Amino acid sequence: MSKTYYDPADLRKFGNITEWSEELGNKFFEYYGKVFEEGALTAREKSLIALAVAHTEQCPYCIDAYSKDTLQRGVTKEEMMEAIHVGAAIKSGATLVHGVQMMNKVNKLDG
């Protein structure tokens, strides 16, 4: 197999990051665990948000992890794809809204 930067099996080693900085690593995992607990939002809703963010962040590990996690929670393909579109819309919106800044700048310089 050709070497790539990402190896899916590395996801299983995520917990090992505590080995080189135990206190900070543990604090992160504690926080992470708390964030995903059932709260004002259901764990299912949180999982869908995570899936959308995994795509906007373009993290292959997170995409694998939350594709599986949402499936486990009974989320359908249609719901998953809609969530990604929400992420994509925000991402493209965020790009485009900076167009206003560009327009301001251009108008100031070249109005």
Place this chain on the structure above:
Amino acid sequence: MAVKSLKKQGSDLAQSNKQLEILSNGIFQTGELPTFKNKISESNQFPLKAKKLEILQINVGYMCNQVCDHCHVDAGPDRKEIMTRDTMRQCLEVIKNSGAHTLDLTGGAPEMNPDFRWFVEEAAKVGIKDFIVRSNLTIIRANKKYYDLPEFFKKHNVHVVSSMPHWTRGKTDKQRGDGVFDKSIKALQELNAVGYGMPNSDFRLDLVYNPSGAFLPGDQAAMEKDFKKALLEDFNIQFHNLFAITNLPIARFLDYLIASENYEDYMYSLVEAYNPAAVKNVMCTNTLSISWDGYLFDCDFNQMLELPVNSKVKHISEYNEELLEGRDIVISQHCYGCTAGAGSSCQGNTIPADA
């Protein structure tokens, strides 16, 4: 969707020794994953011992009107193994004389056994507290001769436990075949119509959810909420409890895992989700499984892997409570499926949500 059983296809995986070989080699032999035996030894739970018999699970035949992708029985219309009335009589003797309070009929589609109704009628007379029939639902709509099953169940106060992979058509039909969803919905509505599954009804209707692919079931309580909401809003259907069951890497599900190159990852997921607290109540500790030809097994999975009970007593005709109680349960790598997360048994999680 499978169309034939592995047995009919002449697949290697129809042989139990082939399945056991796959389960024990590879990632386990390299030591990359611990064996189930080593894992339960860490928490001093080896050997697993049988406690007092509470549940008698009888597999009345492998014949089924469906050929679901994940079936651990490798059941289907082409499977002819079927329990005879004589063997049923032997089971009834044991039911009368043992302390079992629950009788659990499974298959295949148990309703397809020609002596099914006779057996239910006879068994109803012997004072069992909970009489379960595992129905795939579509059988109720498969043929006119089954249309009256809801009434029949009601008459004998049968506890109906039905498989329902998802509240959407797409996911259900993918796992169980085209048209299964619509028939299942109709069958559930008919069960509701005679009183099954209604909030204050004594006629118990529980659903079984197991994942449609190579992943573990999510939280049982959350899934139950989602199922209840969707089935009520979309189809006005009600039911009592949802049991979330993990797919065990046996027969057609094992075949699927291998063919889709998910086998290793799935075994990793099971081992990673291993929960020592789930071991205590695995169903083999209080259940005995009886095959269509009367042989005794610790559970339906061991039955399919042809791993008989570890006891002098091997057949229902020789049943002896003393000799069976306290026996060492036969385990292998597939047992990881029962001990992942909140645990999995025929009654759903082995650890209650509030534990």
